[in-house]
Amino acid sequence: MIRVAERQWRALGLAMLAPLALGQAEPHLVPDVSDRNIEIRYSFAGAELLLFGAIIYPDGRPPEGQTDIAVVLKGPLERIVVREKQKVAGIWMNVGRVRFRSAPSFYAVASSRPLPQLIDERIAAIYELGVDNLQLSPGGGHSAEVLRRFEHGLIDLRMRNQLFAEYPRGVEISEGVLYRARINIPARVPVGTYTAETFLIRDGRVVAGAAREILIEKLGFEGFVARAAERWSVTYGISAVALSLLLGWGASAAFRRRYG
Amino acid sequence: MDIYLPIAGLSVNALVIVGLGGLVGLLTGMVGVGGGFLTTPILIFYGIPPAVAVASATTQITGTSISGVLAHRRRRGVDMRMGAVIIAGGIAGSIVGGLVFRLLQDMGQIDTVISLLYVILLGSIGILMAKEAATALEIIKPSQRKGDRPPRRHNPLIAALPMRWRFYRSGLYISPLAPLGLGFVSGLLTVLLGIGGGFIMVPAMIYLLGMSAQVVVGTSLLQILFVTAATTMVHATTTRSVDIVLAGLLLIGSVIGAQYGARLAQTMKPELLRMILAIVVLAVAFRMALQLGWRPEEIYTVQML
Numbered sequence: 001m002i003r004v005a006e007r008q009w010r011a012l013g014l015a016m017l018a019p020l021a022l023g024q025a026e027p028h029l030v031p032d033v034s035d036r037n038i039e040i041r042y043s044f045a046g047a048e049l050l051l052f053g054a055i056i057y058p059d060g061r062p063p064e065g066q067t068d069i070a071v072v073l074k075g076p077l078e079r080i081v082v083r084e085k086q087k088v089a090g091i092w093m094n095v096g097r098v099r100f101r102s103a104p105s106f107y108a109v110a111s112s113r114p115l116p117q118l119i120d121e122r123i124a125a126i127y128e129l130g131v132d133n134l135q136l137s138p139g140g141g142h143s144a145e146v147l148r149r150f151e152h153g154l155i156d157l158r159m160r161n162q163l164f165a166e167y168p169r170g171v172e173i174s175e176g177v178l179y180r181a182r183i184n185i186p187a188r189v190p191v192g193t194y195t196a197e198t199f200l201i202r203d204g205r206v207v208a209g210a211a212r213e214i215l216i217e218k219l220g221f222e223g224f225v226a227r228a229a230e231r232w233s234v235t236y237g238i239s240a241v242a243l244s245l246l247l248g249w250g251a252s253a254a255f256r257r258r259y260g
Numbered sequence: 261m262d263i264y265l266p267i268a269g270l271s272v273n274a275l276v277i278v279g280l281g282g283l284v285g286l287l288t289g290m291v292g293v294g295g296g297f298l299t300t301p302i303l304i305f306y307g308i309p310p311a312v313a314v315a316s317a318t319t320q321i322t323g324t325s326i327s328g329v330l331a332h333r334r335r336r337g338v339d340m341r342m343g344a345v346i347i348a349g350g351i352a353g354s355i356v357g358g359l360v361f362r363l364l365q366d367m368g369q370i371d372t373v374i375s376l377l378y379v380i381l382l383g384s385i386g387i388l389m390a391k392e393a394a395t396a397l398e399i400i401k402p403s404q405r406k407g408d409r410p411p412r413r414h415n416p417l418i419a420a421l422p423m424r425w426r427f428y429r430s431g432l433y434i435s436p437l438a439p440l441g442l443g444f445v446s447g448l449l450t451v452l453l454g455i456g457g458g459f460i461m462v463p464a465m466i467y468l469l470g471m472s473a474q475v476v477v478g479t480s481l482l483q484i485l486f487v488t489a490a491t492t493m494v495h496a497t498t499t500r501s502v503d504i505v506l507a508g509l510l511l512i513g514s515v516i517g518a519q520y521g522a523r524l525a526q527t528m529k530p531e532l533l534r535m536i537l538a539i540v541v542l543a544v545a546f547r548m549a550l551q552l553g554w555r556p557e558e559i560y561t562v563q564m565l
Binding site: 040041044045046078079080081082083084085087090091092093094097099150153154156157158187188190218221222223225226229230233234236237238239240241243244245247248249250251252255 | 262264266267269270271319320322323324325326327330331368369371372376489492493495496497500502504505507508511512515516518519552553554555556558559560561562563564565
């Protein structure tokens with residue numbers, strides 16, 4: 001259900017941009033990324049993703065005035081519960097909770113200048129630019145103040161885990177036509193299909209946009225283990241028990257032979 | 261040397277985990293406890309999600325207890341009949357425990373319950389052990405009440421249970437309901453806390469059931485072996501938080517550590533070993549208690565649905 005709604009929303013967003021991109025007088029973007037596939041392997045300690053591309057102007061020359069770029073990398077949406085701890089009888093324990101139906105598992109935005117200097121709040125909310133402008137779809141029954149507190153808690157937690165990030169001067173534009181941005185992918189990044197969206201911003205308006213998909217997956221032994229734990233949980237459990245019995249028995253047998 | 265844990269979903273230093281396993285294994289070999297009570301909290305302090313820490317520590321204990329069981333069987337120190345009854349209770353306990361674990365996870369209280377149970381269990385057992393070891397080392401004088409009354413072999417509550425069986429190796433004629441219930445509690449604790457429960461079972465077998473001392477440790481290890489194996493299966497199929505890479509790293513350290521620990525134990529006074537264990541147990545309990553009372557680093561936590 002949510003995936004369908006998300007797709008429709010994206011289609012709507014692209015439809016809004018299409019006339020802009022096709023219009024003769026308007027520029028368009030040719031984006032690319034350094035890795036279409038990020039593989040999480042045994043030594044994965046994070047990665048740096050390079051997002052770059054060219055701005056194509058209809059008359060071949062950048063026009064007068066400032067042109068800005070914002071690049072957003074967004075992970076798959078998740079349904080989550082955020083819990084809040086409070087002190088109860090001397091013990092810190094979870095007391096309150098709020099559900100969010102569409103929290104991105106990863107969100108990073110890089111821009112050539114700090115976002116508030118580029119766009120107003122309305123535009124930022126439409127394009128979900130900035131960690132404070134994400135549409136998290138909270139569950140009902142909470143006051144606006146409570147929701148703000150939990151949203152802030154979630155954003156703060158994920159920013160410290162590097163799962164949410166803002167790079168206010170993270171996009172370099174050279175000669176007005178080439179741009180590039182670097183975004184850090186931390187080790188505990190969730191797997192799935194990510195979208196990298198690039199926005200061309202002039203005079204407080206988004207004048208062009210383009211998207212690329214990036215696949216982050218667990219491959220090799222790690223991917224196999226993660227999939228096995230999900231799909232063949234009984235076999236996986238038996239293997240874990242067998243492994244521990246084998247190692248325990250093997251070590252004692254080896255030592256007994258050595259020391260009698 | 262960083263290595264990625266596929267279930268925990270983060271990278272850790274492999275040498276730290278193997279070293280932790282080795283340290284716990286050394287303790288296992290020296291004093292004959294599974295060491296899960298040490299592994300689980302340290303893994304949690306290190307940043308491993310509590311559910312993964314509990315589940316993977318359980319898998320590790322299976323490996324460290326097998327060599328102990330084999331050694332005790334060679335010395336005829338295992339009461340198979342008593343073991344079977346306790347294991348039956350233990351497996352039932354671990355299945356019920358799995359449901360409780362899931363329920364607490366959904367309520368968001370699993371972390372608090374794990375910490376509270378650790379503080380209560382380790383705190384009380386640590387104090388008892390420290391007192392006993394200090395008496396044996398003649399640091400404190402034994403209480404004068406000893407000898408006033410001969411200690412009762414059988415707990416009156418257990419003697420009142422119906423349907424008695426004979427357990428020859430243990431030298432007992434008691435109702436199987438008592439060891440069954442004991443096994444159930446240990447299975448429950450194994451699932452919730454990631455401990456084998458030897459440090460609870462051994463005193464309970466001696467003081468509650470009145471088992472003869474030669475078979476207590478061997479039978480307890482047999483029970484730990486089967487109940488931790490069953491618990492690994494429960495976790496693998498319900499919480500899906502057994503990290504085989506994490507368990508493997510811990511095992512490599514602990515099975516080797518256990519061998520050296522066993523050798524080291526022969527050169528040390530057993531009272532001193534028990535005193536060391538008591539201090540370690542109390543330190544873990546104290547650290548857990550601090551964690552409950554101190555303002556946590558993270559006020560907000562996220563759970564996937």
